[in-house]
Amino acid sequence: MLCSVVLLLLALPEPPVTQLGLTAGHFTVNGRPTFLLGFSYYAGLGAPADFVQQDLDDFRAAGFNWLRVFATLAAYEDTSAVDVGGQPREPYLGRLKALLDAADRRGMVVDVTLARGRCLPDLAVHRQAVQTLARELLPWRNLYFDLANERDLRGDGFVPLAEVAELARLVRVIDPGRLLTASDCDPTREALAAFLAVPQLSFSAPHRWRDPSSVRSSRPWTAQTIATMRELGRVVPLHYQEPQRRGFAARWEPQAADFLADLQGAVEGGAAGWCFHNGPQNTAGADQRPRRSFDLRPAEGRLWQQLDEVEREVVKRCAGLVRQAAEP
Secondary structure, eight states: OHHHHHHHHHHSOOOOSOOEEEETTEEEETTEEEOEEEEEOTTGGGSOHHHHHHHHHHHHHTTOOEEEEESSOBSSSBOOSBOTTSSBOTTHHHHHHHHHHHHHHTTOEEEEEOOSSSSSOSHHHHHHHHHHHHHHTTTOOSEEEESSTTTTSSSTTOOOHHHHHHHHHHHHHHOTTOOEEOOBSSOOHHHHHHHHTOTTOOOBOBOOOOSHHHHHTHHHHHHHHHHHHHHHTOOOOBEESSOOOTTSBTTBOOOHHHHHHHHHHHHHHTOSEEEEOOOOOGGGOTTOSOOGGGOOSTTTOOHHHHOOHHHHHHHHHHHHHHHHHHOO
16 A cells, blocks of 8 residues: 555656746746746757757756747747647657756746647637647646737738637636736737736737847837836736847847847836847848757757857846846
């Protein structure tokens, strides 16, 4: 009998170490107000396990406490954790759970993002996918869901706010405490009011435009958006998931000073989180190498290896800047 009890206890999953929450317009980690400093890791489900462990170690050592991974992605290979019917898809769902475990042990939060389009062709599949992930990921408390990446962009990825609200309600039936958002692109006052009217959405995750003016306006735009939320009667965290990145367009290649100024403005303006965004080198020709977080297969190398000198300088300096900018 005693042996059976011991075996049962050994089979139980370990309790979560890292718990994400909210308080007064900011995130909390294990009950403490925390600025989420993150990095894009979009194709993380396609990375070998040793890549994931090493990348998380390197970014955690640099002071990062958050990463963004796509649960539905078919960039250079299909790494989606759900299939075309929204059902579990292995080995990628298992890899997502392993990534969540690895992040949990390191005190890191994970943004699990879904995107309408090739992997989620319609609302019916999208519904099934969010229910599948809500059930499968219920034990992990170090994650939030972005239910619809850049949901307001017209095209295959467009998801009306009414559908977002429906998806959020489906998640909350399964997991009432899960934090939820649906990223959009620099919402107007009217769009922000509509977003805040959906009670299940926990915070705002705008994707800002990518040119030098976004860097210059980082602090005033952040402060004004928060002020607008106060006027509208509901203040939620303002979380920058996807600011500028290198390789996006030939018209502007941000330098280290641009990244750091954007981050500093976000912190001083009152934002709750900011992401070191990275992606393919669109200016490099057809192969778009280095592809950074969009392709983490063995042949491409892990994310840390794909970063250029400017990006590595940014990564080294971000955490110190957050601490300095947050000082009274």
